[in-house]
Amino acid sequence: MANINLKDRRIECKIVYYGPGRCGKTTNLQHIHNAFKKQVIGDMISIDTQGDRTLFFDFLPLGLGKIRGCDVKIQLYTVPGQVKYSSTRQLVLRGVDGVVFVADSLKVRREKNMLSLRDLHENLKKMGLWINKIPLVMQYNKRDLEAEGLPVMPVEQMEKELNRQLKVPSFNASAVNGQGVGETINACMKLTLRDLQRKFKWAQD
Amino acid sequence: MHSKPKLSSLFKEAELYRQQGLLNETLDQYRKIEKIIRKQAIGKNKETLLIKITADIEMVEKELNSFIESKEIPEVSEKVRELMRTMFSLDDPEVKGSSLMGEAIALAGFGQYEAAANAFERLLDFDHLRLDSAKKMLLYGLEFNGEKEVLLLLRKWETDARFTMEEINYLVKHLQYLLKTEKKRKNPDLPDIIEPESNVTENDLIDISDIRLRSPDVSGKESGVKLTVNFQHGIKLNIVVPQEQTEVAHALPAGKLIKGVVFSSNIGTFSGTIYVLLNRKIDFGPHIGDTSVNLKVIDISGR
Ligand SMILES: Nc1nc2c(ncn2[C@@H]2O[C@H](COP(=O)(O)OP(=O)(O)OP(=O)(O)O)[C@@H](O)[C@H]2O)c(=O)[nH]1
Numbered sequence: 001m002a003n004i005n006l007k008d009r010r011i012e013c014k015i016v017y018y019g020p021g022r023c024g025k026t027t028n029l030q031h032i033h034n035a036f037k038k039q040v041i042g043d044m045i046s047i048d049t050q051g052d053r054t055l056f057f058d059f060l061p062l063g064l065g066k067i068r069g070c071d072v073k074i075q076l077y078t079v080p081g082q083v084k085y086s087s088t089r090q091l092v093l094r095g096v097d098g099v100v101f102v103a104d105s106l107k108v109r110r111e112k113n114m115l116s117l118r119d120l121h122e123n124l125k126k127m128g129l130w131i132n133k134i135p136l137v138m139q140y141n142k143r144d145l146e147a148e149g150l151p152v153m154p155v156e157q158m159e160k161e162l163n164r165q166l167k168v169p170s171f172n173a174s175a176v177n178g179q180g181v182g183e184t185i186n187a188c189m190k191l192t193l194r195d196l197q198r199k200f201k202w203a204q205d
Numbered sequence: 206m207h208s209k210p211k212l213s214s215l216f217k218e219a220e221l222y223r224q225q226g227l228l229n230e231t232l233d234q235y236r237k238i239e240k241i242i243r244k245q246a247i248g249k250n251k252e253t254l255l256i257k258i259t260a261d262i263e264m265v266e267k268e269l270n271s272f273i274e275s276k277e278i279p280e281v282s283e284k285v286r287e288l289m290r291t292m293f294s295l296d297d298p299e300v301k302g303s304s305l306m307g308e309a310i311a312l313a314g315f316g317q318y319e320a321a322a323n324a325f326e327r328l329l330d331f332d333h334l335r336l337d338s339a340k341k342m343l344l345y346g347l348e349f350n351g352e353k354e355v356l357l358l359l360r361k362w363e364t365d366a367r368f369t370m371e372e373i374n375y376l377v378k379h380l381q382y383l384l385k386t387e388k389k390r391k392n393p394d395l396p397d398i399i400e401p402e403s404n405v406t407e408n409d410l411i412d413i414s415d416i417r418l419r420s421p422d423v424s425g426k427e428s429g430v431k432l433t434v435n436f437q438h439g440i441k442l443n444i445v446v447p448q449e450q451t452e453v454a455h456a457l458p459a460g461k462l463i464k465g466v467v468f469s470s471n472i473g474t475f476s477g478t479i480y481v482l483l484n485r486k487i488d489f490g491p492h493i494g495d496t497s498v499n500l501k502v503i504d505i506s507g508r
């Protein structure tokens with residue numbers, strides 16, 4: 001849950017990157033860490049990985065400076081995508097204000113995307129949150145692999161299978177090259193802050 | 206007829222999956238290549254290729270096994286534990302001892318059970334937190350160490366002067382409740398929120414008498430399992446999996462997409478894809494103990 005201090009005009013909120021194993025969540029955070037130096041206000045913490053699979057979470061704190069009279073800080077987290085780390089995903093999700101769902105464009109990962117989205121839905125529900133109410137954006141990652149000759153799903157198919165009911169903003173990305181990473185997080189931050197404004201009326205006119 | 210895919214591009218695909226850390230997909234791809242080599246290659250080249258592909262398969266299998274064998278949740282260093290505690294504890298400064306409680310819950314959530322149990326144990330000293338801590342110890346103890354260990358814990362508390370008789374009785378009841386919900390949790394009925402759309406229109410579909418699943422994780426055999434269609438409504442099918450075939454029922458969890466399914470009808474056989482809508486154990490009537498599975502036909506083509 002966002003930490004909002006209206007007296008000191010400070011907001012701290014939490015955005016979580018969710019998605020199946022190996023879809024590129026950690027890569028997104030790494031790119032943000034390297035490319036948005038001005039906003040990064042602390043070390044990126046990646047706790048214990050196995051190979052480069054996340055076992056617990058990654059963490060990156062951002063500071064956006066003053067927005068409409070408020071000092072805004074955002075904490076970015078990733079969950080471990082592997083199915084077996086379900087309880088860790090629930091913990092990392094606790095107090096979430098906005099979600100980026102990273103889907104893997106590779107055809108062979110089609111089913112994994114769907115299962116992970118369902119898992120997000122279930123875990124949010126356990127906390128009394130609804131996937132169609134929470135600020136959420138989709139990212140269709142690894143678009144670059146099409147040029148490598150790998151079977152990649154057309155964006156229209158991914159839209160249909162993952163976003164038909166949710167109808168949230170979606171972005172093509174290639175996180176290894178940084179393409180689409182900024183657009184994705186910007187959209188999610190915007191939705192999240194707007195949602196918090198609706199709930200807490202923090203902004204000054 | 207589609208043209209034969211080039212081996213080199215198939216190898217490249219496998220290599221790319223591997224770079225992505227998608228080991229299962231790499232293995233599938235290598236197996237596919239192996240089959241093609243066995244079928245198509247000839248002469249000395251065939252031998253060389255087979256040796257290469259066998260080595261590739263072995264290597265990926267080894268890598269996969271090392272992941273499976275590695276301890277599921279490693280114990281982490283004190284420094285990392287500190288991070289988990291501070292970042293995830295539900296700190297409520299109004300209640301004395303409660304920040305320790307939040308830390309302990311966070312540690313348990315990250316699978317650091319030993320450290321969490323130590324913290325809960327210390328909380329048993331506080332009158333207003335004793336029951337809550339004990340309940341958490343039962344909950345996480347059950348998850349990490351199993352029923353036996355938890356029963357021992359209760360036995361120990363019976364002779365622990367900190368607990369009153371009422372508290373013990375309450376905890377015994379609570380454990381019974383936990384055991385019941387644990388069973389339920391292991392067989393959940395998941396709702397189908399992201400059901401894929403079907404490419405088949407309701408009226409296009411012929412009457413299907415049975416389906417055959419070829420996927421090796423269903424039967425392990427190439428021939429597959431035949432399942433009789435119990436009921437068909439448009440593109441939705443219902444089958445009843447007898448209790449003797451539990452492994453088949455388990456291989457059909459709700460939300461699974463299954464390719465390469467063979468449909469039989471009175472005008473011939475077709476192959477296609479199905480999506481599992483629901484998988485539910487039947488608990489009354491003549492089919493009690495069997496599993497009812499609802500399927501949706503996603504696509505279908507001639508053979
Ligand atoms: N080609 C390509 N590879 C990518 C892209 N994004 C990530 N990868 C690669 O995919 C692999 C997995 O990326 P990660 O960022 O570790 O994935 P993750 O989602 O954090 O995975 P878990 O921690 O296991 O849940 C790495 O080898 C990345 O280099 C992309 O856009 N294009």
Ligand SMILES: [Mg+2]
Nearest residue numbers: 025026053054
């Ligand atoms: Mg990761």
